[in-house]
Structures are given as C-alpha cells and as structure tokens.
Amino acid sequence: IDMTKAHVWDSSAVAALDQVTEHFRKHGVEVEIIGLNEPSAELHKELTGTLTGGH
Template sequence: MALIWANSPLAAPMQPFCLASSNDRVCQFDYAGDPDDVIIDLSDAHIWDASSVAALDAVETKYAARGKKVAIVGLNQPSARLHDALAGQLAAGH
C-alpha cells in the first residue's frame, strides 16, 4: 500500500489544490511502480474548484487502468462536498 501525503508532490500542506498546479501533479505519480492499493491523504490540502476534482479523477483513472485501487482520505468538509458532487462527472483531459 502506498500512502501519498498532502505535502508530497500531490499537494503542499495548507495550500489549495487548484488549477495552477493540478495538471503538473497528475504527472508526478509513479502509476506503474506504486503498489496495488494507494491512499492519497489530503488532510492538509483544500480542493477549491472543479479542475482539482478533475485532476484527482485523472489520477484515479490512471491507477485504475493499471488495476490499482485509490482511496482519497482526509478531505475537509467543503472539499469532500465538492469532490462528492463532481467526481466522475468531469472530463479530465489529462
């Protein structure tokens, strides 16, 4: 199991996970090398907009294409609401 913390390449601690960085962050994972179960901990990050949700969708899609499972944990309440409302409904384009 791989645990990817919010202060790893995915999101800097206490920083928004937003459009300015979302596209680059999708490319910063080791999709082939990571274990079959990946946990992305966003405890110290905030999802501000749909582009961030689309970036997380793209990450999940890239892992799923390799038969891997992703769990996103630690979302604050506003981020969780946004993610729940939009996840899987956006064309990631990544």
C-alpha cells in the same frame, strides 16, 4: 491519496483527482482519497466523474 493538508477549491482540482485515480485504476491499483475536509469532500462528491469526459 492523502489530502489531509490540502483543500479542493474548484472543479479543476476535482478533475485532476479524477484523472489520477482513473490512471491508477486502469493499472489495477485500488485508490482511496482520504483526509478531505468537509467542504472539499462535498465538492468532490458533487463533481467527481462529471468533468473528465471519461478519460
């Protein structure tokens, strides 16, 4: 998923990315998020996997 021109502003954006990547992985698709700027990458790293309740 190319996030080069996007910015992850808050936990809802991280949760949305988690849901999308989980959906693809459940269907056997390898997912990589690329292009996050430094603040977005830090927020994603801090929060990913903690917001979707395992969905």
